Amino acid sequence: MAAGQKRLTGQEAHRRGRSGGRQQPGAHNLFWIILAAPGIIWLTLLVIVPFYVILAIAGGQINQVFGYPVAVYNPLRWSSANFSKALQDVVGGSAFVGPIVARTLIYVAAASLLCLLIGYPAAYFVARFSGRRKVLFLVLLIAPFWMSYMMRMLAWIDLLQTDGYINRALRFLHLVSQPVNWLGGLGIAVVLGLVYGYIPYMILVLYAGLDRIDPMHIEAGRDLGLGRVRTFLRVTLPLSRQVILTALLITVLPMLGDYFTNQLLSGTTGTTMLGNVIDDQLSTPGLQGEGAVFSVLFLLALIVPMICYVMATNRSSREAS
Amino acid sequence: VTTTAAAAPAERTGVTPGTGPGRLWPRRNPWRHPWFLEGFTWLYLIWSLVPVALAVLFSFNNGRSQSAWQGFSWRWYFADPVNSVLHDPNLHAAVVQTFRLSIYTTVIAVPLGVAFALGINRWRGYTSSSFNFVMILSFVIPELIFGVAMFFVFTALFTSVRLGTLAETLGLVTWNVSWPAIIVQARLVTIGRQYEEAAADLGAPPSQVMRRVMLPLLTPAIFASAVLVFSSVIDDFVLVDLLNSNSSNTPMSVYIYSQQRGGNGGPALNALGTIMLVMSFAVVIIGYAGYRWMTRGERGSGVAALTTIAGSEG
Numbered sequence: 242m243a244a245g246q247k248r249l250t251g252q253e254a255h256r257r258g259r260s261g262g263r264q265q266p267g268a269h270n271l272f273w274i275i276l277a278a279p280g281i282i283w284l285t286l287l288v289i290v291p292f293y294v295i296l297a298i299a300g301g302q303i304n305q306v307f308g309y310p311v312a313v314y315n316p317l318r319w320s321s322a323n324f325s326k327a328l329q330d331v332v333g334g335s336a337f338v339g340p341i342v343a344r345t346l347i348y349v350a351a352a353s354l355l356c357l358l359i360g361y362p363a364a365y366f367v368a369r370f371s372g373r374r375k376v377l378f379l380v381l382l383i384a385p386f387w388m389s390y391m392m393r394m395l396a397w398i399d400l401l402q403t404d405g406y407i408n409r410a411l412r413f414l415h416l417v418s419q420p421v422n423w424l425g426g427l428g429i430a431v432v433l434g435l436v437y438g439y440i441p442y443m444i445l446v447l448y449a450g451l452d453r454i455d456p457m458h459i460e461a462g463r464d465l466g467l468g469r470v471r472t473f474l475r476v477t478l479p480l481s482r483q484v485i486l487t488a489l490l491i492t493v494l495p496m497l498g499d500y501f502t503n504q505l506l507s508g509t510t511g512t513t514m515l516g517n518v519i520d521d522q523l524s525t526p527g528l529q530g531e532g533a534v535f536s537v538l539f540l541l542a543l544i545v546p547m548i549c550y551v552m553a554t555n556r557s558s559r560e561a562s
Numbered sequence: 563v564t565t566t567a568a569a570a571p572a573e574r575t576g577v578t579p580g581t582g583p584g585r586l587w588p589r590r591n592p593w594r595h596p597w598f599l600e601g602f603t604w605l606y607l608i609w610s611l612v613p614v615a616l617a618v619l620f621s622f623n624n625g626r627s628q629s630a631w632q633g634f635s636w637r638w639y640f641a642d643p644v645n646s647v648l649h650d651p652n653l654h655a656a657v658v659q660t661f662r663l664s665i666y667t668t669v670i671a672v673p674l675g676v677a678f679a680l681g682i683n684r685w686r687g688y689t690s691s692s693f694n695f696v697m698i699l700s701f702v703i704p705e706l707i708f709g710v711a712m713f714f715v716f717t718a719l720f721t722s723v724r725l726g727t728l729a730e731t732l733g734l735v736t737w738n739v740s741w742p743a744i745i746v747q748a749r750l751v752t753i754g755r756q757y758e759e760a761a762a763d764l765g766a767p768p769s770q771v772m773r774r775v776m777l778p779l780l781t782p783a784i785f786a787s788a789v790l791v792f793s794s795v796i797d798d799f800v801l802v803d804l805l806n807s808n809s810s811n812t813p814m815s816v817y818i819y820s821q822q823r824g825g826n827g828g829p830a831l832n833a834l835g836t837i838m839l840v841m842s843f844a845v846v847i848i849g850y851a852g853y854r855w856m857t858r859g860e861r862g863s864g865v866a867a868l869t870t871i872a873g874s875e876g
Contacts (some may be wrong), residue, residue, distance in 0.1 A: 272768040273680070273681045273684040274681065275681070277681025277682050277690060279674055279677060279678070280674055280678025280739065280743070281678070283735075283739070284696050284697060287715070289732075290715060290719070291712055291714065294714045294716055295710060295711050297696065298718060311720045312719065328760060361605045362603070363602065363607075366603040370596055375865055376864050379868050381611065383868060383872050384610075385873055387793060387843060387846050389797045389814075389815055389838040389839065391799060391814075391815045391838075392617060392838055394822075395617050395628075395818060395831060395832060396617035399613075399628045400629070404627040440610070441610070448669075448869075494703075494704050495705060498704030498706035499706075500706065501799065501819055504819075505822060505823060519710060520804075521707060523804065539707060543703075547702045550702050554698070
């Protein structure tokens with residue numbers, strides 16, 4: 242009721258605002274333009290220009306003597322030198338990128354699905370059933386969101402050491418005879434690290450979306466004789482499809498660019514991800530141009546999911562208002 | 563009988579009530595408390611919080627191990643004359659750098675983002691909507707790619723901005739300016755235009771409407787976004803990892819990463835992580851209390867304040 246009322250007054254205000262604003266558009270606009278100007282200049286210089294610089298370096302040359310990249314700003318004079326070198330890495334004789342891309346996709350898919358499988362029930366419980374203890378649950382649920390990523394990785398490094406508590410517990414239970422070298426390059430350790438690292442962000446989105454579902458829909462399902470499982474499958478899950486998509490995007494996008502989790506939890510070449518390729522090339526003289534090419538390709542591959550995400554958040558903010 | 567085991571037959575038999583003799587189980591109360599879900603949630607919470615609690619504990623370890631407890635001490639914080647956070651110049655510099663970057667970034671990004679949000683929201687046109695799109699897009703681009711762009715712009719084009727504190731601050735402001743911009747825009751939508759128009763009808767010029775009406779109404783949102791910017795700078799890793807140049811401008815997150823990866827781990831890193839944790843929690847507690855105080859006249863609960871401070875609702 243209250244939400245509907247708010248929406249009505251909002252629409253009315255919007256309509257009135259439009260007709261009211263038309264009276265002196267020029268004078269008013271100038272004021273808003275001046276307010277927005279610093280941000281617009283900032284975004285131009287430090288978002289639009291930098292992304293053009295990536296293109297200019299990707300299409301530029303490499304200084305033969307010192308190995309630093311030479312940016313070429315005129316698109317007509319872009320060379321394909323860096324692109325062909327990058328192509329060598331992908332399909333040429335010394336190709337190494339293919340398996341890394343496949344591994345990145347597998348790790349990210351596994352980790353984000355695990356995030357969803359763990360995060361959804363927990364967020365669902367807190368949003369719907371926590372009752373009077375909601376604040377307590379929410380504080381505990383959000384707390385990891387405020388803990389630094391590095392601290393949370395450090396926590397697992399401590400636990401997974403050969404003399405750490407995980408190995409001690411496993412040996413105490415006689416599940417293993419020798420301590421497992423968890424940090425020696427196991428893919429499963431990296432995937433679990435990714436899940437642990439990114440799940441707080443996902444849970445927050447899931448909670449906010451699930452909390453917005455009107456319990457009346459669910460009660461209606463129950464009143465019409467559906468059991469718990471069916472109500473969930475037929476009512477709650479379809480209603481939360483949008484929020485699941487948003488939550489997956491919010492974890493998948495940064496995970497794809499992750500290069501530190503595997504470095505900390507494995508550090509071997511057997512768990513290298515796409516982010517490591519770009520990060521390594523960035524810090525190696527002579528390879529920075531290729532790093533720019535891979536960044537451009539990476540960005541192109543992500544443009545569709547990113548726009549999906551922007552549209553999804555726009556839609557949900559419109560619904561919320 | 564666990565809930566899942568009981569739920570499957572309930573699904574088969576309980577859909578049409580009173581199906582007669584075929585029913586093996588009595589239909590269970592659909593409003594009963596979901597104990598299985600609650601247990602799962604508790605397990606999740608334990609899994610998400612206990613490892614970090616143990617890492618905090620090991621920052622007090624009286625030994626060099628991060629995994630075997632050797633008694634309580636303050637040596638990694640200040641007692642050790644060489645290797646403690648207080649006395650090791652690199653550790654000390656990392657704490658100072660994180661704090662410095664958080665303050666610089668918040669002081670620049672919040673006014674910039676708030677003014678941008680107000681201007682963009684009211685100035686309807688092609689330019690404003692495309693820059694709003696740029697702002698939101700910069701919010702969702704993976705941080706690594708954003709960092710690569712920043713790294714190249716400061717090493718190839720704006721070379722007078724050297725890698726270091728200035729580059730880190732510029733990068734962090736750009737990366738975080740979306741918080742105030744998005745939160746303030748969301749708040750503007752919920753406020754509506756009535757107050758603004760009432761003030762304008764009473765003869766107030768736009769600047770006065772802004773100062774006397776809009777800014778007071780927006781204060782909670784601005785405050786919440788400042789809390790978010792400050793704490794996300796504390797936790798930031800990728801941008802500062804790519805934009806730092808030497809140990810005097812390496813913040814805590816990067817220091818922990820490089821030392822642990824280089825095999826120089828030790829409880830001193832846990833101490834750094836604990837300091838980050840305390841900083842973040844202090845900011846959040848101040849933020850929560852401040853937000854509740856500012857919105858004390860409004861309807862709304864502690865839950866709403868919590869989710870706002872965590873950035874999920876405007």
